[in-house]
Amino acid sequence: MNSNSYSPGLHKLVTLQVDNIQKLTDSKGYIAVTNKILNRYGLEQVGVIVHDFDNSSFTISVCLKESHICIHTWPEFNQLTLDVYLCNYLQDNTQKVKDVTEQYISYFEGIVLKDFEINR
Template sequence: MVINSYSPGLHKLVTLEVLQKEKLISSENFIIFSENLIHQYNLEKVGVTIHNFDNNSFTISICLKESHICIHTWPEFNQLTLDVYLCNYLQDNTYKVKEITAAYIDYFEAKILKDFEINR
């Protein structure tokens, strides 16, 4: 029996507590920060969908050639959920997923409420 050691990629799912509400209502600043991360880690953006809600919370999905980054904010609860997934098609991107997630945690100056890693 042949066992394939290929892993499609790491998927990080975090729920964060954020005390600076302005960061939970500024989709523009999140996009600017994300664009910088995408450039820093040599990722390729293929599309972005942004929805701003009436309470100024936002949902953003950034589609990458390598997979995606998604966020949903709840300023009324001082929380957000973040989803970072990069596939390993041409290289192992595990460290990038972990570093990008850590960069977002630093950006939001957040406390981690839930942290899941799924090896696909």
């Protein structure tokens, strides 16, 4: 990738409707599936912050060597927001961002309410 064609990366932001409330309140399950996704796609975690709220919803930020994955759940509304960004420093990660996002949609059996792609 030369400097004339360099693009910092794809940033996907999705909002999902999720009928399975248990998945919106299971932060440990989310961490387990995230670890599988990171291994599958060769992504390197450098830190993680988990916050479980009183209603069992959660916010989790996974800092990656390649950038980040963040989630916020609202079981009271059957929704979550997911943020996946991988930078393109050494390779084009555009398809990987799309594939990782699809893995989460599949895990949550989510219906996409909003889907934004930002080419940074």
